[in-house]
Amino acid sequence: MARQIFAYILHKDGVADDTALELVEAARRLDASAPVTALVLGTGADLDKVCQEVAATYKEVWKVDNAALSYPNAEVVRKVLVNLIPKGAIALVPHEHFGMDLSPGLSIKLDAAYAPDVVDISALEGDKLTLVRQEYSGQVSTHVACDLSAGAVITIRAGAFAPDESRSAGGTVTDKSPDAGDAGVAGRKFLEIIEAEVGDVDITKSEVLVSVGRGIEDQDNLEMINDLAKAMGADVSCSRPIVDAKWLEKARQVGTSGQTVKPKVYLALGISGSFQHMGGIKGNPFIVAVNKNAKAPIFQAADVGVVADILEFVPELAEKIAEMK
């Protein structure tokens, strides 16, 4: 029997997320002979818009319209998916905050294997799928064997599979709402979204960012970062550990869980360069990385790199720039 692949489509305000195109590419790489079905859950006119958009890329689109799905509560979505996804099928889900909420439990309820945060697909032999993952914040990669005999839930890292936008599917939309069953859940109820506080500087508008990470080691050392930013005429941003330590406000955090910035120049100081951090940098800026670990992933993403301890390097750089002026 042919293997069936399903792709969970994230969408907002009637527009499908970029990952919709990436999942169809991941599915093709996984098993080019398998039929791929897009699962689009939601309600109302926005849902129909998304289904039409997605049908350009997927041959089959299953639509589930239910008022309980107006906000994607992972517990509600899981219940619906368990009713829709046939035994032994493969479900692809984007690996972001919603996918992380939904997928581990979905794999249990489908009694399927679970392979999270996949960045590449190496081989498929029978029911043995070989995947690539990363561990230790991207410091090392691993090949992982995933047994597909009972089906699988696989979450796909955003940006890992480049979409081929030239493919045109001309797909059909099927209303599966009657098969979705009861979408009611007890135990978790969505209340509201609390928008991020606006900080004193809007780093999303900055042209030059001096961004600081864990390598700064101590809050007192931030002074040298401020001095450098002042000398350059730049704004200060940071990676997650600095906000977790409450040394800078959340509004200055660059990354998928923080701000998306699009500067011309990005100076990454003592930042390792996790995919969550890099996911917040758009517009292809000129990236300079300074890090004492020559193997830090940031050096793969940067244009120019310096292996140095920022605590020694930054004061000297700031001084030279200030002198020059």
Added chain:
Amino acid sequence: MEILVCVKRVPDTSENEIEINSSGSDIQRDDLVYSVNEWDNYAVEEAIQIRDNVGGSVTVVTVGDDDAEEVLRREMAMGADKGVLLKDDAFEGSDGRGVAAIIKGEVEKGNYDLILTGAQADDGAGQVGGMLAAMLDMPFASLVNRIDVVDDKKINVGREIAGGNQEMNEMSLPCVLSIQTGINEPRYVGIRGIRKVASVEIPVKGAADLGVDAAVIGAANARVKRLDYFVPPAGEGAEMLEGGVDEIIEKLIDMLKSKGGIK
């Protein structure tokens, strides 16, 4: 409130550069400094704060070998009331589902209102909490960065979503939450604190004590298995500036100027 926090002993990535051994079968484990997984530490701190506000107790649990005991003691030194080590040869090589099934055994032996895990650990999978909740048919929320206790049946929980926004949910107890870093400021643990709990007895439980389903644990039943470690072929990467510090800084300033990085 009775709170169970699941913790894991992992190599401390702020102390170690992770390298791969010559055969690619594992990372270089000699000389690694281990500690409690960073996310788990936030989960334990949150549990302690909830207990201090509303009463109850905090139990920390880990699946591991004898070495794993040290992270339980560390978290007890922080303020957790009890530690439990889940250890059995049969547990070795379990995948995420196996680990969740083992912890499920401990949850069912206790009377917990709230079960916390870290949002992820060294392998970046972030799977055990969600799996455990599904196995127990309890509500689950991931990436939690705020917990407000409403009463002994209900809590309001904030989840970290994109763009620094927070998604608020009402959850009924008992439930399982995976905790994101930054939810609190974990307290410092000194040598003295660890000495104080050095002789506290930590119960060890195996598969039979927990009544774990033997069909899902161990390497033989893992549906997902790591085959090897490798370093992906490096892309072009950055142009590395080399030479003396003055020389590097001079080059860098020229580059920054030409790219509009110095105003």
